[in-house]
Amino acid sequence: MLLKLxxxxxxxxxxxxxxxxxxxxxxxLLAILVRSLTDGIYENMIRNVVSYSSGYVQIxxxxxxxxxxxxxxxxxxxxxxxxxxxxxxxxxxMPRLQTFALASYADKTKGVLILGIDPTKExxxxxxxxxxxAGEYIETIDDNAVVLGDGLAxxxxxxxxxTLVLLGQGYHASSAAGKFIVKGLVKLGSxxxxxxxxxxxxxxxxxxxxxxxxxxxxxVMLDKTTNLETLKFSLEESIDLKKYEVMSWKEMMPxxxxxxxxxxxxxxIITGILYxxxxxxxxxxxxxxxxxxxxxxxxxxxxxMKKHLLGFVLLxxxxxxxxxxxxAGIVAGILVVKWFTKYPIQLTGELKEVxxxxxxxxxxxxxxxxxxxxxxxxxxxxxxxxxxxxxxxxVMKLKPVxxxxx
Amino acid sequence: xxxxxxxKVIIGIxxxxxxxxxxxxxxxxxxxxIVKKADDNMRGKTSQADITIKIIRPTWSRExxxxxxxxxxxxxxxxxxxxxxxxxxxxxxxIKEVWNWIPSIERTIKLPPSMMSQSxxxxxxxxxDLVKAASSVSDYDHKLQGKETILDKDCYKIEMIPKPxxxxxxxxxxxxxxxxxxxxxxxxxxxEDGELVNIMNSxxxxxxxxxxxxxxxxxxxxxxxxxxxxxxxxxxxFDTPINYNFFTTRNMKQLK
Numbered sequence: 001m002l003l004k005l006x007x008x009x010x011x012x013x014x015x016x017x018x019x020x021x022x023x024x025x026x027x028x029l030l031a032i033l034v035r036s037l038t039d040g041i042y043e044n045m046i047r048n049v050v051s052y053s054s055g056y057v058q059i060x061x062x063x064x065x066x067x068x069x070x071x072x073x074x075x076x077x078x079x080x081x082x083x084x085x086x087x088x089x090x091x092x093x094m095p096r097l098q099t100f101a102l103a104s105y106a107d108k109t110k111g112v113l114i115l116g117i118d119p120t121k122e123x124x125x126x127x128x129x130x131x132x133x134a135g136e137y138i139e140t141i142d143d144n145a146v147v148l149g150d151g152l153a154x155x156x157x158x159x160x161x162x163t164l165v166l167l168g169q170g171y172h173a174s175s176a177a178g179k180f181i182v183k184g185l186v187k188l189g190s191x192x193x194x195x196x197x198x199x200x201x202x203x204x205x206x207x208x209x210x211x212x213x214x215x216x217x218x219x220v221m222l223d224k225t226t227n228l229e230t231l232k233f234s235l236e237e238s239i240d241l242k243k244y245e246v247m248s249w250k251e252m253m254p255x256x257x258x259x260x261x262x263x264x265x266x267x268x269i270i271t272g273i274l275y276x277x278x279x280x281x282x283x284x285x286x287x288x289x290x291x292x293x294x295x296x297x298x299x300x301x302x303x304x305m306k307k308h309l310l311g312f313v314l315l316x317x318x319x320x321x322x323x324x325x326x327x328a329g330i331v332a333g334i335l336v337v338k339w340f341t342k343y344p345i346q347l348t349g350e351l352k353e354v355x356x357x358x359x360x361x362x363x364x365x366x367x368x369x370x371x372x373x374x375x376x377x378x379x380x381x382x383x384x385x386x387x388x389x390x391x392x393x394x395v396m397k398l399k400p401v402x403x404x405x406x
Numbered sequence: 407x408x409x410x411x412x413x414k415v416i417i418g419i420x421x422x423x424x425x426x427x428x429x430x431x432x433x434x435x436x437x438x439x440i441v442k443k444a445d446d447n448m449r450g451k452t453s454q455a456d457i458t459i460k461i462i463r464p465t466w467s468r469e470x471x472x473x474x475x476x477x478x479x480x481x482x483x484x485x486x487x488x489x490x491x492x493x494x495x496x497x498x499x500x501i502k503e504v505w506n507w508i509p510s511i512e513r514t515i516k517l518p519p520s521m522m523s524q525s526x527x528x529x530x531x532x533x534x535d536l537v538k539a540a541s542s543v544s545d546y547d548h549k550l551q552g553k554e555t556i557l558d559k560d561c562y563k564i565e566m567i568p569k570p571x572x573x574x575x576x577x578x579x580x581x582x583x584x585x586x587x588x589x590x591x592x593x594x595x596x597x598e599d600g601e602l603v604n605i606m607n608s609x610x611x612x613x614x615x616x617x618x619x620x621x622x623x624x625x626x627x628x629x630x631x632x633x634x635x636x637x638x639x640x641x642x643x644f645d646t647p648i649n650y651n652f653f654t655t656r657n658m659k660q661l662k
Contacts, residue, residue, distance in 0.1 A: 071463075104513070165511045165513060166511075167508065167511065172463075172468050172528075173461055173527065173528020173529070174492065175491065175492050175508070175510075175527070177510045177511045178510055178511060179512070210491055
């Protein structure tokens, strides 16, 4: 009965209802897009950085992180792989042997990061072979050549097919020195990597360091970023923690996590302002409605309508309007986000350079995580309901005689 | 009567030689002379040695064999003969310079002074210890601090403070030198905060080709328990002439 009354009331003044609904609709849509966009950018950034560097989660020999020496490596273990892959969220595993060395070509010498990799596993995750700018990609773990970041190559003034000299520290104090043919150059987004990295096939790197069959880390790639903590926890359950340590990228790259946190608090302020503006718009329509219907409400009370019932009807009206606006907003939001996930925005020009400086693909993805839709719609709904309490409150205080005469 | 005369002669001789003996004996030697004697003992004019080095760590250990040549304070050369990975690696010290030949990359690298205090081939010795770029005689001021017994031997305890001009990382070094054979049996290295950093023990005194040497030298870093490096002299020949042009970067590459 009350519901029907409220429903009919809404459509008595169509124009007012439509204006209110549209304002809610656009708020929800905008809020969803902003949130989805920023989340998408972060996810993309994390995925990018993480796939070249640490992986979402890394397994090390216990104690490696505190003392990153080649002596803290562990024996490559097929059983460990099996154990990790049992987890359905784990999509890829990348074995790594990461060391530091001096690289020298002609009269140039530079400190470098040597990443011993499995080239096939690596390219499945980060498409390293597509980043080749000159020469060729290393094909197998037995390949006898290396691939350099092109920033490093230009600092050493070296080209494809030149021979690079590496000198470092080997396993158990053995020497690690060798000459390597440069097979290709890669252009990586992160300047830090691009200017320092040497990709070396795993077998070759293990031989150079006298660390046959040993790894510094297994990087774990996941299908989604959101379940990081639970996944880390479940991985810790499944492997021997006396021997290994499990670390998430947030622990290994706290600076990136902090950057995202700082940046996203900025976005929170913007969405906060958005909500603020919207609530004022909503409030003004409610005020107008009260003003218009004062006479009518006064009569209703005078002929015996209970004040709190009347207040409730007004509340229902606002909730209905908000619900319509919100659901329309969500539907539109989903459509827009779906469109952009299918056809992501490719950045060009200066913006593209800025993104590449951050080491991120210059593509804007939207996050299609359902979280975004639900929270944004809920926030708008709650705000509008809170505001709708005002007319109810006004009704309770209304003096029928004054209202009728107004 | 004759006996008495003989006794007199003996006593006379004893009395006469007494001051001579004391003069030669330790009491009158200055701290610097003691250190110089000990230094000469292990160095000789030239030396040619066959050495085994053991690196001992809590979880692993490693052994290397090398040959070493030296001439005076200023020239020395070390060739690694095993393990196979490092075979052919050569270190050359020429006056104050240190060169390193690495056959696998066919490069000769000059170690910068900044690397002199870093670990040499993963051992507990520094590059500086290896080449003895600093002379224990001329780069330090010496002070005799009395006598102590080490390995059942009477030793001088001598404190050595680096001269301000010398490039030495230690604040002070204390050595114990055997008063009989003048062998350095123990050394303690203190850093600039006066903290004990390294202890070097020498033992297993052996006579090799007519000369007494300590054939085992053990380096123990104080703050790293379970870590040590042991040098064993398998053979050493002193004073066979070695030409100066043996100690060249060119010769490093052909050393066998």
